[in-house]
Amino acid sequence: MAKLVVDKDRCMACGYCYSSDPEHFAPDDQGYSEAISQENLDASETVAAVESCPTGAISIEEE
Numbered sequence: 001m002a003k004l005v006v007d008k009d010r011c012m013a014c015g016y017c018y019s020s021d022p023e024h025f026a027p028d029d030q031g032y033s034e035a036i037s038q039e040n041l042d043a044s045e046t047v048a049a050v051e052s053c054p055t056g057a058i059s060i061e062e063e
Contacts, residue, residue, distance in 0.1 A: 001063050004035040004046070010057035017058060021045035025058075033057070 004024060006017075011032045018025040018033055024046050026036045040046070041060055050058045 002041050002060050003063050005059050006033045007057045010055045012055050017049040021049045
């Protein structure tokens with residue numbers, strides 16, 4: 001099963017992921033991204049958010 005992972009040490013809080021895919025990402029209290037859903041990870045918005053993260057902080061990993 002796939003799992004959406006955000007590496008908070010690499011996240012720079014640019015906001016692209018949660019502005020482009022609010023179904024799967026939201027800002028935490030400090031503006032850093034966090035995964036809020038593990039459903040429908042093959043959605044085009046999710047794939048674009050993973051591929052477009054400027055620091056590579058987002059990945060979809062197999063469990």
